[in-house]
Amino acid sequence: MSITHAIHRLTSLLGEGLSLSKPVLETHGLSETYFPPTPPDAVAFPRSTDEVAQIVTICADEGCPVIGFGAGTSLEGQTQPTRGGISVDFSHMKAIRRLAQEDMVAVVEAGITREELNKELRATGLFFPVDPGANASLGGMASTRASGTTAVRYGTMRDNVIGLEVVLADGRVIHTGTEARKSAAGYDLTGLFVGAEGTLGLITALTLRLRGQPEAITAAICAFPSVANAVACVTDTIQMDLSMARIEIVDTATVAAFNSVAGASMPETPHLMLEFHGTESSVQEMAETFGDIATDHGGMGFEWAARPEDRAALWHMRHHAFWSVLQSRPGCRSLVTDVCVPISRLAEAVSAAQADISASVLYGPILGHVGDGNFHAILMFDPNKPAELEAAKAASERMVSRALDMGGTATGEHGIGIGKLNYMEREHGDAWNIMGDIKRALDPQNIMNPDKLVPPIN
Numbered sequence: 001m002s003i004t005h006a007i008h009r010l011t012s013l014l015g016e017g018l019s020l021s022k023p024v025l026e027t028h029g030l031s032e033t034y035f036p037p038t039p040p041d042a043v044a045f046p047r048s049t050d051e052v053a054q055i056v057t058i059c060a061d062e063g064c065p066v067i068g069f070g071a072g073t074s075l076e077g078q079t080q081p082t083r084g085g086i087s088v089d090f091s092h093m094k095a096i097r098r099l100a101q102e103d104m105v106a107v108v109e110a111g112i113t114r115e116e117l118n119k120e121l122r123a124t125g126l127f128f129p130v131d132p133g134a135n136a137s138l139g140g141m142a143s144t145r146a147s148g149t150t151a152v153r154y155g156t157m158r159d160n161v162i163g164l165e166v167v168l169a170d171g172r173v174i175h176t177g178t179e180a181r182k183s184a185a186g187y188d189l190t191g192l193f194v195g196a197e198g199t200l201g202l203i204t205a206l207t208l209r210l211r212g213q214p215e216a217i218t219a220a221i222c223a224f225p226s227v228a229n230a231v232a233c234v235t236d237t238i239q240m241d242l243s244m245a246r247i248e249i250v251d252t253a254t255v256a257a258f259n260s261v262a263g264a265s266m267p268e269t270p271h272l273m274l275e276f277h278g279t280e281s282s283v284q285e286m287a288e289t290f291g292d293i294a295t296d297h298g299g300m301g302f303e304w305a306a307r308p309e310d311r312a313a314l315w316h317m318r319h320h321a322f323w324s325v326l327q328s329r330p331g332c333r334s335l336v337t338d339v340c341v342p343i344s345r346l347a348e349a350v351s352a353a354q355a356d357i358s359a360s361v362l363y364g365p366i367l368g369h370v371g372d373g374n375f376h377a378i379l380m381f382d383p384n385k386p387a388e389l390e391a392a393k394a395a396s397e398r399m400v401s402r403a404l405d406m407g408g409t410a411t412g413e414h415g416i417g418i419g420k421l422n423y424m425e426r427e428h429g430d431a432w433n434i435m436g437d438i439k440r441a442l443d444p445q446n447i448m449n450p451d452k453l454v455p456p457i458n
């Protein structure tokens with residue numbers, strides 16, 4: 001029983017579908033943020049659920065770790081094989097198995113990315129709304145319970161995944177959920193696997209809820225004298241129940257990165273970026289109401305982007321903010337925070353984070369999905385200066401501590417992986433041990449993405 005035996009047997013099963021090539025191993029051991037590389041022993045590229053089930057069965061026999069891999073864009077070291085083993089890369093499983101337009105439902109394989117899916121859906125008048133910015137895979141998005149810029153209107157993966165096909169740690173294949181809009185039939189196993197970060201099984205297919213493309217869409221950008229003004233504007237907007245499709249904040253440092261790296265020419269002050277979906281008249285009405293609220297909070301220099309290409313440019317810039325900030329400090333790496341607080345505490349949480357970062361040695365632009373009370377600080381550090389990483393970790397810890405005191409969470413969307421493990425006990429208390437019990441029940445050998453999410457096991 002060993003990883004070597006598992007590789008031997010997987011080679012017989014998959015042939016060229018198992019890679020031992022150094023560059024491939026290295027890519028699957030990397031982190032987008034600050035975790036040191038930890039390559040797997042091999043990378044499997046299955047083409048069907050049956051192959052995934054056979055891979056897991058062999059790994060279970062051999063006691064070999066199995067780590068799901070979608071697009072590798074997660075930010076908390078989730079895909080890193082801390083004990084070696086087999087990375088199962090879903091990039092060859094991208095089929096749309098079924099599209100029920102009249103029910104607004106699609107059944108897709110786990111490896112398709114959200115951009116690929118939406119491209120396929122374009123002609124149908126439907127789209128899949130969850131948008132984490134990165135072109136992540138649907139299996140990875142479900143596994144991290146991702147959300148992003150559109151969650152304020154359309155919800156997160158929890159709200160938009162209604163069923164799953166999962167290969168369990170013993171190789172059994174199960175189906176959860178139905179295509180019905182609701183069900184009261186027993187435990188919500190779909191909800192259990194959504195957000196499980198591959199620690200309970202591998203998702204091979206997902207049943208997704210689709211949405212109709214709105215008749216009218218308008219995006220806008222608006223400058224504010226301070227982050228506090230912008231956040232107060234967001235809080236009022238949400239409390240007035242104005243139906244935003246997106247409402248994002250970028251602080252002065254992020255705008256400076258847009259200007260220096262992304263070719264923007266924005267006044268260097270905090271901005272809100274927003275989008276309204278609806279009918280021509282409702283969009284117009286919402287935009288006017290928002291304009292009034294923004295003016296009350298010192299908003300200025302509104303720019304509207306109704307043309308698709310202008311909107312695309314605006315959101316391209318927002319989605320690439322992480323890369324713009326990284327490029328603005330060549331050679332630096334980042335630790336990205338992800339706290340989420342009740343909307344009434346948002347202004348306080350953002351101001352405290354800003355003050356904390358300013359008082360430290362850190363450079364840490366702030367941006368985020370403020371409509372959900374969720375914001376990120378991209379805490380930059382020089383990898384050659386260990387003290388800077390320690391300062392970033394300490395600032396992140398203070399941010400989480402404040403968020404938990406406010407009734408919030410350590411992570412609104414990026415998940416736990418390795419990076420946020422230290423906060424789980426404080427956030428969940430004994431409920432974290434229940435997560436460990438579920439893990440042990442479904443994966444008694446601890447082969448599915450070990451060392452992530454649950455309390456330490458052997």
Ligand SMILES: Cc1cc2nc3c(=O)[nH]c(=O)nc-3n(C[C@H](O)[C@H](O)[C@H](O)COP(=O)(O)OP(=O)(O)OC[C@H]3O[C@@H](n4cnc5c(N)ncnc54)[C@H](O)[C@@H]3O)c2cc1C
Pocket residue numbers: 032067068069070071072073074075078079090110131132133134136137138139140141142143144145146147148149197198199201202203204319322323413414449
């Ligand atoms: C620039 C940038 C911006 C981002 N913005 C956002 C954002 O706004 N909102 C947000 O939520 N996230 C954001 N993220 C994080 C990231 O995009 C999400 O975590 C995303 O859901 C990861 O999907 P992936 O396909 O890359 O998964 P991976 O990184 O490959 O995997 C993520 C986790 O899922 C597991 N996994 C992958 N596939 C499967 C499967 N088929 N079955 C079981 N487990 C599996 C992996 O083992 C791992 O634990 C951002 C990342 C970047 C780089």
